[in-house]
Amino acid sequence: MSEADRIFDELTGTLSRWGLNEIPFSESASSLRQSQLRDVFTGRTQELREVLTLFQGRERKRILVYGWVGIGKTAFILEVLSVLQRKAKDTLATYISLPPETDLATAALIALAREMEDDEWAQHQLNLMGLRPKKRPVQKTGKGKAGISSIGIEAEETTVPVTPPRFPALSFEDLLERALKKYSRVVIAIDDLDKQDPARMRELLRNDQGMLKSGAWFMLTGHPSGLTRDILTRELGLFDLAIELKPLDQPTTYRMLANYLNSARPKTARCDPDDPRAVYPFTPGTARVLCERSDGVPRWLNRLGSYVLLKAASIHAEMITPDVLQQGLEYADQQLRGQTGLAPEDYYVLELVLEKGTLSDATVNLSDLERLKAKEFSEILPILEKLIQFDLLRRLPSERAAEYEPTPLLMGKQIERKQTDKTD
Amino acid sequence: MKTNRTSRSSRVPNNLPPRLHPFVNREEEIRQAISALLQDKASVVALTGMAGIGKTSLALEIAYRLLDKGQFAGGMTWLPVRDLPSFDDLTGKVGTILGTSDSEVYSRLGSQRCLVILDGLDELNPHYAPEVERFLETLPAPSKALVTSRKESALPPQTTVIQLGPFSEQAAIEFFSALAIHHGIQTSEEDREKIASIVRTLDYHPLALAIAASMAQRRSFDELLFGLQESIANLSEREGRIEDALKYWSQMLETLKQTGTYSDTLRAKVDYNLGRLLAQQGRWYDGLSLLEESLAIRRLGNDLNAHAATIYQIARVHHLIGNLDTARIHYRDALRLYEHTGNAQGVAACKTGLGRLMIQTGFVDDALRELEPAKQIYRQLGDDRRIAEVDEVLQVANHIKERQPA
Numbered sequence: 001m002s003e004a005d006r007i008f009d010e011l012t013g014t015l016s017r018w019g020l021n022e023i024p025f026s027e028s029a030s031s032l033r034q035s036q037l038r039d040v041f042t043g044r045t046q047e048l049r050e051v052l053t054l055f056q057g058r059e060r061k062r063i064l065v066y067g068w069v070g071i072g073k074t075a076f077i078l079e080v081l082s083v084l085q086r087k088a089k090d091t092l093a094t095y096i097s098l099p100p101e102t103d104l105a106t107a108a109l110i111a112l113a114r115e116m117e118d119d120e121w122a123q124h125q126l127n128l129m130g131l132r133p134k135k136r137p138v139q140k141t142g143k144g145k146a147g148i149s150s151i152g153i154e155a156e157e158t159t160v161p162v163t164p165p166r167f168p169a170l171s172f173e174d175l176l177e178r179a180l181k182k183y184s185r186v187v188i189a190i191d192d193l194d195k196q197d198p199a200r201m202r203e204l205l206r207n208d209q210g211m212l213k214s215g216a217w218f219m220l221t222g223h224p225s226g227l228t229r230d231i232l233t234r235e236l237g238l239f240d241l242a243i244e245l246k247p248l249d250q251p252t253t254y255r256m257l258a259n260y261l262n263s264a265r266p267k268t269a270r271c272d273p274d275d276p277r278a279v280y281p282f283t284p285g286t287a288r289v290l291c292e293r294s295d296g297v298p299r300w301l302n303r304l305g306s307y308v309l310l311k312a313a314s315i316h317a318e319m320i321t322p323d324v325l326q327q328g329l330e331y332a333d334q335q336l337r338g339q340t341g342l343a344p345e346d347y348y349v350l351e352l353v354l355e356k357g358t359l360s361d362a363t364v365n366l367s368d369l370e371r372l373k374a375k376e377f378s379e380i381l382p383i384l385e386k387l388i389q390f391d392l393l394r395r396l397p398s399e400r401a402a403e404y405e406p407t408p409l410l411m412g413k414q415i416e417r418k419q420t421d422k423t424d
Numbered sequence: 425m426k427t428n429r430t431s432r433s434s435r436v437p438n439n440l441p442p443r444l445h446p447f448v449n450r451e452e453e454i455r456q457a458i459s460a461l462l463q464d465k466a467s468v469v470a471l472t473g474m475a476g477i478g479k480t481s482l483a484l485e486i487a488y489r490l491l492d493k494g495q496f497a498g499g500m501t502w503l504p505v506r507d508l509p510s511f512d513d514l515t516g517k518v519g520t521i522l523g524t525s526d527s528e529v530y531s532r533l534g535s536q537r538c539l540v541i542l543d544g545l546d547e548l549n550p551h552y553a554p555e556v557e558r559f560l561e562t563l564p565a566p567s568k569a570l571v572t573s574r575k576e577s578a579l580p581p582q583t584t585v586i587q588l589g590p591f592s593e594q595a596a597i598e599f600f601s602a603l604a605i606h607h608g609i610q611t612s613e614e615d616r617e618k619i620a621s622i623v624r625t626l627d628y629h630p631l632a633l634a635i636a637a638s639m640a641q642r643r644s645f646d647e648l649l650f651g652l653q654e655s656i657a658n659l660s661e662r663e664g665r666i667e668d669a670l671k672y673w674s675q676m677l678e679t680l681k682q683t684g685t686y687s688d689t690l691r692a693k694v695d696y697n698l699g700r701l702l703a704q705q706g707r708w709y710d711g712l713s714l715l716e717e718s719l720a721i722r723r724l725g726n727d728l729n730a731h732a733a734t735i736y737q738i739a740r741v742h743h744l745i746g747n748l749d750t751a752r753i754h755y756r757d758a759l760r761l762y763e764h765t766g767n768a769q770g771v772a773a774c775k776t777g778l779g780r781l782m783i784q785t786g787f788v789d790d791a792l793r794e795l796e797p798a799k800q801i802y803r804q805l806g807d808d809r810r811i812a813e814v815d816e817v818l819q820v821a822n823h824i825k826e827r828q829p830a
Contacts, residue, residue, distance in 0.1 A: 361752070361753045361756050361757075362756060364760075365760070366760055366761075366764055375723065375728075375731065375757075375761065376723075376735060376754075376757040376760075376761075377753055377756065378735075378750075378753050378754060378757055379723070381753070399785055399786075399787075400785075400787055400790060401752075402749065402752075402753055
């Protein structure tokens with residue numbers, strides 16, 4: 001037996017003592033199987049009711065689901081789609097994350113064609129675009145330290161560029177017509193709208209208005225800053241329903257934690273979330289602290305949960321006491337700051353934000369920017385957005401200014417929740 | 425008053441001013457004018473055309489050609505009309521050249537073949553215009569008058585009129601080249617295309633070409649061409665002819681792309697102006713794309729005002745498109761740089777833009793905090809037009825504020 005074998009057995013042993021098959025946390029809902037999503041999806045009752053009510057109607061609708069990074073938009077629309085697939089008769093539901101440099105019509109065409117496996121014309125469209133039918137052309141790349149990517153956490157996927165059709169909107173309409181011969185309703189979910197360049201995305205959205213008004217139902221996601229915010233303020237007419245996903249309250253976050261841990265147990269060993277054993281190896285106390293730390297953002301709960309469990313497993317902890325939790329949080333801070341993919345300039349920006357507490361385009365001065373070898377706030381925006389994707393920063397929900405602060409995943413600073421008003 | 429007595433023409437008394445540069449082209453017009461002056465037809469021959477078309481130069485050339493042939497032996501009198509305070513001054517000067525007293529001028533004109541040249545008849549003082557008109561109408565044979573004028577209406581009846589238009593491209597190239605050589609500038613075959621571009625830019629206008637040729641003493645043809653195109657583009661824009669301005673900036677961009685040898689500063693300037701104007705004309709995305717190219721260059725340079733100006737224009741386009749978040753960030757970026765350089769105009773412009781934007785996003789108090797200082801600055805600069813613009817926006821802001829619940 002090699003050293004690696006021994007370590008693997010040790011870690012698996014610890015998980016087993018906790019009653020867990022694996023570390024159940026994941027960074028993105030898109031990496032979960034449908035059954036797993038059903039097990040862990042928690043809360044959002046009001047929002048689900050609003051969306052599912054719409055689906056009781058006949059007339060096709062366009063729905064925008066928005067909220068900050070990691071708030072659960074992908075999980076939400078996947079949950080809606082899976083409910084529709086299980087319960088709604090004659091509905092074809094499909095999902096795609098918008099590939100870079102791709103317009104909406106092409107994305108919709110790809111999503112629909114992939115679901116129409118038996119339709120030759122649909123598969124031919126995929127071929128023409130350089131895509132393999134049925135499978136996404138993915139390259140799996142690892143993210144984070146080795147510990148995370150090897151146990152239970154799905155690696156981040158990237159997609160290859162596609163060759164868009166000459167008239168994507170027309171091709172989509174033709175395919176939709178074929179689909180509507182077999183199904184009474186076609187629902188297409190397009191995720192990650194805001195990862196495109198906002199200025200271009202606005203133009204593309206305008207250009208594809210016709211497609212969005214076609215016979216299919218559309219669910220799009222975005223987050224409030226940049227494009228989606230401006231769409232909300234100027235072009236609400238483009239969507240029949242715009243739903244904001246806000247951070248979960250603490251009780252819901254606690255239930256979510258319990259659901260995640262339950263999902264890694266055999267069905268016979270699962271407990272009610274109110275049962276203290278539901279959050280084992282956490283104690284109810286340390287579970288609550290973890291939930292507070294996550295500030296109601298599911299992704300943060302997942303990341304912190306994962307790091308804490310990994311740390312606890314590596315020190316053979318029987319349960320996660322306050323001391324073990326503290327070690328886990330410190331480990332999380334360390335791992336987050338040391339993520340691969342962060343460049344020196346990213347760290348300079350992070351340091352500045354940590355120093356100031358909040359970095360804003362309204363209050364930053366030239367000497368701050370010159371430290372970062374910039375003269376404009378907009379020059380550091382890509383870095384700020386990158387740090388958000390790495391869960392190191394978050395953008396505050398202010399409409400007066402672009403304000404960024406460290407996430408509660410980083411230790412050392414007590415972050416007070418800011419109250420910001422939408423209007424004067 | 426100087427009287428010329430030169431070589432072969434030394435027999436003919438005259439006060440022709442010296443020719444300052446070589447004369448090229450206009451051979452047909454010269455032939456027509458000399459023919460008309462030497463034949464016993466109308467006593468007045470007029471050269472007409474717009475300002476700077478070359479009427480004065482042509483009249484002088486005609487006079488010298490006649491002088492060289494010994495024509496109009498009685499005398500040639502050159503009279504710039506704007507320099508004549510009275511009609512008596514006119515007859516006095518003619519008399520001096522012909523060597524006679526004022527009272528004898530008419531009789532001398534009637535007995536000897538003389539040429540009176542009146543340059544700029546359209547600038548005649550209205551007080552003695554009737555006298556001059558009568559002088560021309562009653563000019564006795566065998567003498568003749570050669571006049572130049574921008575307007576045909578200023579001419580007496582029975583005048584033989586020769587109209588001057590812009591040069592043909594070939595003639596313009598020859599004209600410019602001759603002047604360039606006269607100024608000591610070496611030209612080669614490779615310069616021909618550049619000279620052609622210069623003459624086209626200046627619409628083959630002789631005076632413009634003459635000025636440009638003299639400017640070529642201090643810069644290369646390429647720099648000259650760019651300088652001219654930029655000046656004309658700016659002038660067109662000031663006069664509201666945006667399409668013309670766009671045309672010139674586009675030409676400059678094409679040249680830059682083809683040659684690729686120009687400074688980044690020039691490229692940034694062209695991208696900036698073309699981008700700005702395209703956005704103004706509603707081609708937002710094309711304009712934005714060029715402005716961003718300009719920004720990429722200006723970020724690396726040291727001209728903070730130019731840097732700020734580009735950011736400001738980008739802010740404006742995003743504001744027009746409705747990308748309010750992005751616009752706000754850019755306005756603040758430009759404002760920060762303008763405050764650093766102390767550019768009051770720029771500061772006021774950014775604050776006005778921010779003010780408008782804050783109203784749109786529902787932050788009226790923030791808007792007022794930007795607009796009031798903007799108005800103050802414009803007041804200090806004495807810019808009434810901008811004060812009025814800001815006042816309009818302030819009115820909207822105050823109106824909204826009044827209607828807000830307490």
